[in-house]
Amino acid sequence: MKKLIVVGILFVAAAMFATASWSDVAPGSANPAPMQPEGSPVPAATTAPAVPDHVPFTPYSAGPPESLVPYSALSSDEKAVVDRGRDTTGWDQVGDAFASAAAERATGAAAQAAAQQLGIEDLAGQGVVP
Numbered sequence: 001m002k003k004l005i006v007v008g009i010l011f012v013a014a015a016m017f018a019t020a021s022w023s024d025v026a027p028g029s030a031n032p033a034p035m036q037p038e039g040s041p042v043p044a045a046t047t048a049p050a051v052p053d054h055v056p057f058t059p060y061s062a063g064p065p066e067s068l069v070p071y072s073a074l075s076s077d078e079k080a081v082v083d084r085g086r087d088t089t090g091w092d093q094v095g096d097a098f099a100s101a102a103a104e105r106a107t108g109a110a111a112q113a114a115a116q117q118l119g120i121e122d123l124a125g126q127g128v129v130p
Contacts, residue, residue, distance in 0.1 A: 054060065062068055074082065115121070 071079065071082065
């Protein structure tokens with residue numbers, strides 16, 4: 001019984017020592033700024049250059065119309081590249097395939113989540129087909 005009391009007192013003392021050693025340090029004071037002599041100029045605060053706000057998931061602006069290159073000013077090779085980018089034939093097949101795969105994965109994920117909530121490790125072993 002005496003050993004238990006001594007161990008408890010040592011534990012409390014260790015906890016108080018650890019708390020005191022951490023609480024005497026103020027946040028952000030690990031590397032204080034050097035002292036400036038009286039009358040010396042204070043350096044201006046350096047800030048990052050201002051970046052204009054941008055709404056997420058919207059395209060960035062291309063700038064003023066004068067900075068854009070008109071299609072008529074492009075070479076024939078550059079026009080071919082632009083025309084390939086404008087050709088959207090076949091994009092529907094890719095989008096449909098992605099939608100189908102996403103729906104299939106969602107069904108499997110829902111079945112797996114239900115199995116985890118029920119505590120079942122193997123749905124196929126239980127005779128359940130997701």
